[in-house]
Amino acid sequence: MSGGTIEKIRAVETPEGTFTIRLIHDDLESIYPGMVRYTVDILCGKEPVATYAVNSYEVPPGSLVDTREAAEVLFSRVAHDVASRPHTYVRSRHLTRPLPGSGAYDVVILQGSPRQFGNSARIASWCSDEAARAGFSSRVFFLHELDIRPCIGCYACYNFGYCPIDDDMPGIVRALESASVIVVCTPVYTGTVPAGLKAVIDRCQWLHAREKVLGREVHARGLLVAVAGQRGSEPFVCITRVVGMFMGNLGIRPAAPVLIDDLDRARDVGKVEGAEDDVRAALRALLAPRDEG
Numbered sequence: 001m002s003g004g005t006i007e008k009i010r011a012v013e014t015p016e017g018t019f020t021i022r023l024i025h026d027d028l029e030s031i032y033p034g035m036v037r038y039t040v041d042i043l044c045g046k047e048p049v050a051t052y053a054v055n056s057y058e059v060p061p062g063s064l065v066d067t068r069e070a071a072e073v074l075f076s077r078v079a080h081d082v083a084s085r086p087h088t089y090v091r092s093r094h095l096t097r098p099l100p101g102s103g104a105y106d107v108v109i110l111q112g113s114p115r116q117f118g119n120s121a122r123i124a125s126w127c128s129d130e131a132a133r134a135g136f137s138s139r140v141f142f143l144h145e146l147d148i149r150p151c152i153g154c155y156a157c158y159n160f161g162y163c164p165i166d167d168d169m170p171g172i173v174r175a176l177e178s179a180s181v182i183v184v185c186t187p188v189y190t191g192t193v194p195a196g197l198k199a200v201i202d203r204c205q206w207l208h209a210r211e212k213v214l215g216r217e218v219h220a221r222g223l224l225v226a227v228a229g230q231r232g233s234e235p236f237v238c239i240t241r242v243v244g245m246f247m248g249n250l251g252i253r254p255a256a257p258v259l260i261d262d263l264d265r266a267r268d269v270g271k272v273e274g275a276e277d278d279v280r281a282a283l284r285a286l287l288a289p290r291d292e293g
């Protein structure tokens with residue numbers, strides 16, 4: 001994973017063999033200003049058996065702990081631990097969780113409304129139907145039904161490219177990473193996206209980290225379909241920006257959004273003239289073969 005500079009190296013002779021402990025410095029300025037990562041990795045002979053890492057964004061402002069010092073302490077403790085109980089380091093310790101092996105779809109639809117049979121859910125069904133008509137697989141994630149906790153801003157994802165929170169997010173990350181088209185169907189809630197969708201958007205920082213740390217890029221096109229109770233373009237000002245930032249952060253290329261207003265009056269998006277056609281046409285345009293040259 002690391003292509004950084006080896007700053008310290010120590011050989012530890014034990015009855016189990018010779019271990020090598022390395023302190024590696026990576027400059028991650030290209031990801032965030034001033035970001036650095038220190039990795040302590042342990043090799044038994046030539047085989048990597050364990051890796052620990054700390055980055056400068058994990059350390060809160062004003063902390064007495066400096067990232068470099070933390071890495072030094074980690075290095076010394078690891079060296080001591082390897083010397084005192086080498087048998088525990090003989091076999092590889094996997095500290096990362098792999099993403100699920102299955103769960104890839106051509107079209108991934110993030111349905112942000114808590115209303116199971118509401119307008120956004122209806123729009124999601126039009127999208128999955130349109131995908132099927134065009135011969136593509138799709139999956140609608142009803143985000144409200146999933147256990148997705150908010151991002152805790154630990155920045156640990158920039159160490160290994162995985163998030164330490166144990167919930168339903170890996171399935172979404174797996175799907176987004178392999179999708180060709182990502183659709184966000186959502187109502188406007190107090191000017192922006194509902195909290196459940198915002199949690200997913202924030203947790204997708206993990207995908208950003210996977211891109212940067214592991215080089216796993218998202219190559220999808222994106223479509224936002226938003227519904228609002230009030231009339232006019234004003235309710236969509238913030239939501240288009242938030243979803244635009246989400247897509248921009250991950251390198252998802254967005255199409256023009258479909259914005260459907262005045263639903264406090266119409267109530268049912270199925271009865272809004274032209275809405276279904278607009279949604280289907282927008283998705284069809286993304287699914288059509290294109291010349292990328």
Ligand SMILES: Cc1cc2nc3c(=O)[nH]c(=O)nc-3n(C[C@H](O)[C@H](O)[C@H](O)COP(=O)(O)O)c2cc1C
Pocket residue numbers: 113114115117118119120121186187188189190191192227228229230231235263264
């Ligand atoms: C908590 C909450 C906040 C809302 N905030 C707004 C808002 O700021 N602007 C707006 O135009 N509509 C707002 N609405 C109305 C919804 O966007 C509208 O009812 C939409 O059709 C609901 O979509 P759904 O059926 O997919 O849940 C709000 C609704 C709720 C429940």
